[in-house]
Amino acid sequence: QKEVEQNSGPLSVPEGAIASLNCTYSDRGSQSFFWYRQYSGKSPELIMSIYSNGDKEDGRFTAQLNKASQYVSLLIRDSQPSDSATYLCAVRGNTGFQKLVFGTGTRLLVSP
């Protein structure tokens, strides 16, 4: 079982719709969770971090965390074509104090 799992996609949504991206993790002791956006050929860009169960909103982005079920999700409201990218989930587990474990990412395609 991979430590951090994401559906590779592509997830296709029309412009203006809500995109829902999901991530599950195996280390029950994980404490910190991050979402990165990565455009093709570019480096990852941090868009959200979440540490507590529940929802965290930042503009059009909402991160949701459920530690009991070991999943974290990212909702993108009013999706725009410029949101088309790969979204990486990253988790800080108990294996390394300063290390993050990344998933392989979900590719999101937003069509005009």
Added chain:
Amino acid sequence: DAMVIQNPRYQVTQFGKPVTLSCSQTLNHNVMYWYQQKSSQAPKLLFHYYDKDFNNEADTPDNFQSRRPNTSFCFLDIRSPGLGDAAMYLCATSIGQGSYEQYFGPGTRLTVT
């Protein structure tokens, strides 16, 4: 603006010819990381420094070395690049001290011919 800078952005080297990639940061962060990312794969951590303390990943090949001469700079040395080392190399930083958000530089695309 505070940032993470990587040079060069594109590097072409020959099989077996040593190459050095550089990373600098103006964020004054304590932790610096080097990742290798291949197409459609997750970034793979090679090693990281917390201040001057070097932390190597168990599966990082000996062919990869790193130096951090001061807080601002970190280097990745590939002693004898193979074709399988062609990838995007990403430098990232974090504050440390209980903060775990990592900020990435633009990356260096390495091609091995």
